[in-house]
Amino acid sequence: MTTPFEPPAPPVRPAPARPGRKLGPIAEELSSAHRAWLGPMRDSYLQSGLTLSELSARVRLAKSKISELLRGIGLYPRWEIICSLSRELKMPYWPLYQLWRQAAFEAHKSREWVERCSEKTALTTSHAAPPLDHRAFRELVESYYGLYAQVFLDDEPRDTAVSDTFDILWLRWNDALASPDTRRFAWNVLRTTVMAKTPHVDGRPAFGWAAFDTVVLQSLTAEADRVDQMAESLELFKAMSRLPDHQLDVTVLRRLCGFAPEDVSDLLGVPLATVRSDERHAVHFLESVICPPETEGNTA
Incomplete structure (x- = not known):
């Protein structure tokens, strides 16, 4: 795989200074699905140069309510409100709606509530095409993203995670x-x-069942061999979960997904030397914590 996808980066413009009180942080207890659309919306607001007062006048919603919404405080917001804000902040409707809808279900909103919230804005939520370069990038990497996600997630959450990734990227494509x-x-x-x-277990990611579907397991036919390999894999996965993030990703892509170092470099957007260094450090750590079977019980 080659991903020579590095379009010219436009100059980064600092967000304009705005008068008034600074927007507070996102509530810590917010779900990941809620954060998925709220983060890009906050970024769009902060980069817009608008004040809360100006935004309030445009969408006809109290400034305090907008502040609460942008912090994830209070009741889960209705789509009509999000739609009005996205129009003023020049955000694409479709990915925002998709992420808002998923988070609504996770907030235990009924399907009837979700549909009722969006019935007046059906035209604006009709499926729209993302930017051409976004579509090209997705076609290039989506299958590889799915293989990585499946190491940790079952089929449905895997597909949702990958879909959410490209929706978030659509919302933040200019930043990308x-x-x-x-x-x-x-x-x-x-x-x-x-x-x-x-x-997560003890703060570290747990591997999904798909992680066991490795070449070595598939090649074993004897049940006893498969059980032994399963036990060894459990020990390996537990050790792998303790790796630093970058080393974990390289190890997953190299050892469980079977990617070549050059492909991993392209996928992560890091130099090949970095991939090789991360892999060496990861192997050294794993060898130090996993005792090879042939040395167990040996005494000097």
């Missing part, structure tokens, strides 16, 4: 293009999205 490397920006979005949906 303005970043030092679009591939690295996109990978960070994917990783954040996948890890938000991945069960």
Whole structure:
């Protein structure tokens, strides 16, 4: 795989200074699905140069309510409100609606409530095409993103994580293009999205059942051999979960997905030397914590 996708980065413009009180942080207890659309909306607001007072006058919503909405405080907002804000902030409707809808279900809103909220804006939520370069990038990497996500997630959450990744990228595509490397920006979005949906044990990600579907397991026919390999894999996955993020990603892509170092470099948007260095450090760590079977029980 080659991903020579590095469009010219436009100059990054600092967000204009605005009068008034600074917008507070996002509520810590907010779900990952809610954050998925709220983060880009906050960024769009902060980069717009508008004040809360100006935005309030345009959408006819109290300034305090907009402030609460942009912090994720209070009741889950109706789509009509989000739609009005997105229009003023020049955000694409379709990916925002998709992410808002998913977060609504996770907030235990009924399907009837979701449909009722969006019935007046049906035309604005009709499926629209993303930018051409976004579509090209998605076609290039989507299958690889799916293989990575499946190491941690079952089929449905895997598909949702990958779909959410490209919706978030659509909302933040200008930021992605303005970043030092679009591939690295996109990978960070994917990783954040996948890890938000991945069960964690003691703060470290747990591997999904798909992680066991490796070449070595498939090649074993004897049940006893498969059981032994399963036990060894459990030990390996537990050790792998302790790796630093970059080393974990390289190890997953190299050892579980079977990608060549050059492909991993392209996918992550990092130099090949960095991939090789991360892999060496990861192997050294794993060898130090996993005792090879032939040395167990040996005494000097």
